[in-house]
Amino acid sequence: MSALVVSAAYDQARQPHLREVLSRMAEEAQKLTWPIERLHALRDERLRDLVRHAKANSPWHAERLRDVDPDGLTGDDIRHLPVMTKADVMANWDDIVTDRRLTMAIAQEHLNWVTDNGPAYLFDQYHIVTTGGSSGLTGLFPWDYEGWLQAGLGSWRLMPWVVQNLHLSPPRGAFIGAAHASHMSDAIRATFDMGDNSVKVPVTLPLSQIVDALNEFQPNQMLAYPSILWRLALEQLEGRLNIKPEVMLGGAEPLFPHQRKTIETAFGAPVIDFYGTSETWMLACSMPGREEMHLGEDLLVAEPIDATGAPVPAGTTSAKLLVTNVINKVFPLIRYEIADEVLFLADENPGPWTGRRIAPVSGRHDDVFEYGETPTGEQIYVHPYVFWTPLWDSRIAQYQVRQTRTGADVSVELRTDCDLRPIRDALVNAMLEAGHPDPVVTITVEDIPRHPVSGKIKNFVAFKKRK
Template sequence: MTLSIPAATYEQARGPHLRAMLAGLAEESEKLTWPLERLHHLRDERLRTLIRHAQRHSPWHSHRLRHIDLEALSGADLTAIPPMTKTDVMAHWDDIVTDRRLTLRGAREHLARVSAEGPAYLLDDYHVVTTGGSSGLVGLFPWDRDGWLAAALSSWRVFAWLARTMNLAQPGRTAFVAAAHASHVSEAMRRTFEPPGISCEIPVTLPLAEIVARLNAFRPDRIIAYPSMLRRLAFERRAGRLTVAPQVMLGGAEPLPPRMRADIEEAFDAPVVNFYATSETWTMACSPPGRTELHLAEDVAVYEPVDHDGNPVPPGRRAAKILVTNVINKVFPLIRYEIADEVTLLDGPNTEVWSGRRIAPVQGRHDDLFDYGDGVVVHPYIFWTPLWDARIAHYQVRQTPRGADVLVELRERLSLDTVRDELAAALRRAGLADPAVDVTAVDRIARAPMSGKIRSFVPLPRPAAGPARP
């Protein structure tokens, strides 16, 4: 049995996938404007197919889903199904997967080959991607071919819409300043579906001067990067070192606060499109160009904002986490899967062209909360104002038992004592007595090796919860 298609033949293997994506793109972009009821009808058809497949082929899910009446099933209410977590995923991986040939050990061996040799399909059919491990637990997630294609179309529909409505250059030149590792979902998607010759991949881990030089040489019409990197590029453009003039910037995988968005859009005189995506689901929401709210991709997943106890949270109130059911990937059913992002479903009628329900920009994760005991729990926003300074390029806040250690990359000279005092005052206002804060300037904050992201907030390790029983 062939375990994987090696990198040498990957280009030939991806050909049918690429042709199918290009063929379906024009029709796919219309889904942005489908009535919500039509999107939910397609979502529920996919949901019932997923649940039926999981009942028959996943030992772990078959027990959990044995009582589900498929005829009555709808994404409007999945509370009869217990949630699942990343801990469950990694503890029961071999029983969750619906292709019995797949094993966690085999997936890990496959990713090791991908790391060494480049992109490859596992068992001729599957992409395997990994999370960056921001919660402290790295996850591995296989995607089947149909799900991988549907996920690509759900994100590329936005490109097709932008091209039509913003009169963007076609086919256009796109620069990706992000992860360059084939096991990361964004890079794996790019390598599968990006037509040859129109894109430039620039690893985000390169020195800033080299990133700027490559962008100046390529002259992209679009830049796709983490928001923190787009902000640094905005500084470079203001300084005259970056001379490109993209028509649109696209950011994702990190929070995009309003001031960061304003910095980027003012420097480039072009709008930002904000994506909300994960390795487990790919694109879940996207903002129209220049708008802050994001519209959910309603046909690819069921979204359930909940509180810390798993109870539904109404629109207008920030949820502690979100339960997501990925309805397009049947090989690894993620059904009411817990993602720790604090999501706010917006209230009121949606009068925009894009018809998906709207969420506010995702600004943090409940996994990022700093719990100091005795009822003192500090949200990351406590640190935002003191650290939001144009002279600070990047920062990382590490919780300590009595406060925080902060690393900063500086663009210009700055009094670290002043930053330290402001952070200590913010922690005191949050209820922490006599906080100990240390601020250190470094040349470079280490990025995650797989995703290339900087984890801005690093809590102290918490006791691990045991896996849930199916």
């Protein structure tokens, strides 16, 4: 590990974060029921601090925000500020970041180390995470120490309310998700993991091994991608899985109504749905068993817009969402474009959580590929995460994975030239680990077609549409 990425031992370095979250959890839980005016006052205070910091420390923001006076700025009047895209981020990374020690090359070096060795702080204070998102444009994003703390608090502040109102037993949690700390969900979990009463089960394992691990551990809480919760619900209904969770948390994928119904029927427990990104973390979450989601009003400014960039009113589905992350100052994302179709609900909020509500987001969904059965009769499912990790590389600008009968054909657009053979080998190995007996993978540099209307790239194209 080079001197550039040396960090304090992670177990020791994360302790202040963990202690802070534990000490502030009850206080943070109260924010769920604050009047929205009070939440917006805190949001706007954070917004002004963010813009001041960006203008003073980011060459890119100093130029684009040169005529902006942060004093008096609120989330309700930032429409005159320019929009940021992920393409802007990756093209101007070194000038956007507010710590002059950080460069994209250093961040990528650190991320490579983290992928191989597990979580670590860069310069003892930063987390680096990566995302492909629904658009397929890869990105690297640093989080500062305070922003990471606020992300953790935003993630878990609902739990005191949930524990009290659902009368939950002492937590015994299972995380079925990302296998590497380069992914935000696993890095957050690793930082705020409470100890022996939790288990991590990589989603890349064959389904039978995931089932065996859960049967052995017997969790009463589960956090997983909705597609995996749904698969596990089917296993529970078939009798191969036998656990009794009291609550389940899903995120990073859409949770469709038929999935929710199957999951809650199979386990006899409610689902809490999260909507977030690696760049902004938790945008919204639902109350247990309810579909609508409440916005984290103190953590971000959210602006639904149409295809021309004009704001859309509540009750109208947006073409995109602009998000200003007000808690992370090292990499200011101010009116950052997310290509999700979001519907802000127009009807009255029944409470008790007070954030504005949105409908479940269904505008990004990476299909799980199905490959028939093994010789022993087990269905082969390959989760998109199997492909995400090898393709999360700052040298790759865009990617598309097309399922074939025997594996996958991958198209990439490169930012800089690189040897694709190690990436192909990593994809083959990941599919083998996921249970595919003999995957055939090709990877080709070529232009990837975009949707003629939306302009989006479909990341994952299934060989045939699943029922």
